[in-house]
Every structure is written in C-alpha cells, then in structure tokens.
Amino acid sequence: MGTSDLSDALSGVLTGLHRLLRRRLRAELSGPPLHGAQLDLLRLVSANPGIGVSAAARELYLAGNSVSTLVNQLTAAGLLRRETCRDDRRSARLTLTPQAEERLRAWQSRRAALLREHLDRLGEADRQALAAALPALRTLARRLHEEVRTT
Numbered sequence: 001m002g003t004s005d006l007s008d009a010l011s012g013v014l015t016g017l018h019r020l021l022r023r024r025l026r027a028e029l030s031g032p033p034l035h036g037a038q039l040d041l042l043r044l045v046s047a048n049p050g051i052g053v054s055a056a057a058r059e060l061y062l063a064g065n066s067v068s069t070l071v072n073q074l075t076a077a078g079l080l081r082r083e084t085c086r087d088d089r090r091s092a093r094l095t096l097t098p099q100a101e102e103r104l105r106a107w108q109s110r111r112a113a114l115l116r117e118h119l120d121r122l123g124e125a126d127r128q129a130l131a132a133a134l135p136a137l138r139t140l141a142r143r144l145h146e147e148v149r150t151t
Contacts, residue, residue: 025110031103032077037062039107041070042079042096046104050093052085079103 001009026033034042037060044059045051051059057067071094074080079100082092096104119127 021111021114024114025107028110029103029106034103037066038070038074041067041074042100042104045080045094045096046101049095052091052093054091056094074100 022036022039040060041056044056048055048059053067053071054064057064060067062070071080071082071092075082079097081095081097083095085091085093119130122130
C-alpha cells in the first residue's frame with residue numbers, strides 16, 4: 001500500500017472509530033450530550049487544572065474565541081469554573097466542577113469498557129496487529145503534535 005493510500009485509509013479508520021465511540025457513549029451516558037470540542041476541553045482541563053484560555057486554545061489547536069465560547073457553554077452547564085487570576089485580572093484559570101469530574105470518570109470508564117468488550121471479540125492475530133501498530137501511531141501523533149507547535 002502506498003503512502004497516499006495508507007494516509008487515506010488511516011484517516012478514515014481513525015475518524016470513523018472516534019465518531020462511533022463518541023456516538024455510542026453519548027447514547028449510553030446520562031446528562032446533556034457533550035460535543036467533541038467540549039469534551040476535549042474538559043479532558044484538557046482535567047489533565048491541566050488551572051490552564052488558561054490561551055494555553056487551552058494552543059493545546060487544542062483552536063482559535064481563542066472558539067475556546068472562550070466553549071468555556072462559556074461549559075460554565076453555563078455547571079461543568080467548568082473560570083477564575084480570574086490574581087496576578088493578571090485579564091486572564092482566567094480553568095478548573096472542573098465536581099459534576100464535570102464525575103462525568104469524565106463515567107465517560108472514561110465506559111469508553112474503556114466498550115473498547116475492551118470489542119477488542120475481546122477480535123481474534124488474537126488482530127489484537128496483536130493493533131498492539132504492534134501502537135508505537136508507530138504514537139510516533140505519528142508525536143510528530144504531528146510537534147509540527148503543529150512549531151507553526
């Protein structure tokens with residue numbers, strides 16, 4: 001398979017897998033549905049409590065005003081706290097509410113269970129092929145991440 005064909009196939013599979021997981025989880029979990037970018041922001045804040053809006057925009061590769069809109073939506077939904085910095089009153093730090101922490105834990109737990117369930121249904125050869133592909137996928141992700149950070 002040539003690089004172009006591999007690129008198309010990989011992009012299609014990863015996008016489809018991500019979309020299917022998100023849809024299944026959205027249907028199974030309680031509460032108002034969270035859209036992809038909202039969930040991405042909550043996961044980022046969970047991993048980086050106190051992150052600022054500008055830093056979150058850089059990490060998510062989104063415009064600052066897009067992240068501000070997400071922050072406003074999630075704050076209104078009771079999932080995110082926006083606290084003004086003492087040092088610089090113009091900037092804010094983001095933290096999760098207990099409700100958001102619980103939703104993320106439920107999301108991550110169910111996602112892991114759903115993936116395990118379907119991985120268990122695969123044959124051993126397919127599971128080994130997926131495991132063998134992980135280092136290359138991590139390298140690809142790291143290089144994409146580094147390239148975006150330098151542009």
